[in-house]
Amino acid sequence: MVVVKYLLKFLAVLLLFIEIDCDENDIESRVVDGQLVPIRRFPHVAFLRIVLPYGEENVCGGSIVNQFLLVTAAHCMDFVNLRRDSIWAYVGHENIDEINIIRSVKKKYIHEDYDPFLNTPISDIALLLLKEALPLHKTIQRILINIQFPSSKFVTEGYLAGWGLVDEVNETPTMWLRSITQELLDPRFCYRILNGRIPGTFCGGSKHANRPRPAMGDSGSGLISKHRELLGVMSVKSAKSPSVAFYTNVTSFYSWLVKTAQEALQSTCGHL
The missing domain is CATH 2.40.10.10 (Trypsin-like serine proteases)
Incomplete structure (x- = not known):
């Protein structure tokens, strides 16, 4: 019932x-080292x-x-x-x-x-x-917006697409949609980066600095699951860990x- x-x-x-x-x-917030993708995928x-x-x-x-x-x-x-x-x-x-x-x-x-x-x-x-x-x-x-965040048993990564810069150093823009995969990271790791917990957020990406990541121009872009559920909205990146991005959890x-x-x-x- x-x-x-x-x-x-x-x-x-x-x-x-x-x-x-x-x-x-x-x-x-730009997609650094992202893959070119057709709009039909996003x-x-x-x-x-x-x-x-x-x-x-x-x-x-x-x-x-x-x-x-x-x-x-x-x-x-x-x-x-x-x-x-x-x-x-x-x-x-x-x-x-x-x-x-x-x-x-x-x-x-x-x-x-x-x-x-x-x-x-x-x-x-x-x-x-x-x-x-x-x-x-x-x-x-x-896009589908769900009432609850999916279990980590079933969703371990998300996908983000955007038109942000493709080169951080030279601030090179792109006219083409690009996408990256973001691993959903352990909340305890996220808390350490921000020196505390921020309600309604989660972080994704990689602990390795040179991995593909969102950046300038990708703010506000949606991180989605393979089932096209909107998981989060791109918010900020970490200065300590450049390949880690923080997302507003839409279910919150x-x-x-x-x-x-x-x-x-x-x-x-x-x-x-």
Whole structure:
């Protein structure tokens, strides 16, 4: 009976992220040494171009929650004012130059416990509401967000794809989507790196400094399981261990995601 109740609760909440129906219409940190991959392997990914005053631009990654919402890292939105600045989401192709599905961001929702002035990745998660719906198809798809983090018996690694720099030293960008595999590391190892435990985070990568890793431009990108579950959102890297990255555990913020998504979608559907 407990299992049935859990499944019903999971399926009911999952509907929020899987399908939106407004009226009659179905609304649908760089990777160093990563492998080139087609978008069909990571159809949930979004390239975020953040345009600031005086021609300055930042780059982050994101994941498609549904036709109107993307999830990313809160720190990607640091000091971004949508009355002055603009955020553009590119989806649907592995080559940025070939992308023709581009959406502007209407509103950003930052977790209330996130503080841009702290040096630790606390509650580093955000939702972005798009002005126009995404056309979902084989190269633009929603990501699954589960209510519980999968057991380490079944999931020992995750996969991250992004368009960040491919050379840290020379700050070389790429127009092509690349991916890496991240081993999920022992929490005790993570705690030692950060000199303590930070709730709602986990770390992944390698204890060896020269292994493939995410970096500048991959912030906000999603780490997924082989079953296309979103495990975490890329938050920060460790200065002590360059090949170790810290991720915001999305299951720790499941309730916030549900509540915030409902708020965002109610306002959107009400104005269509």
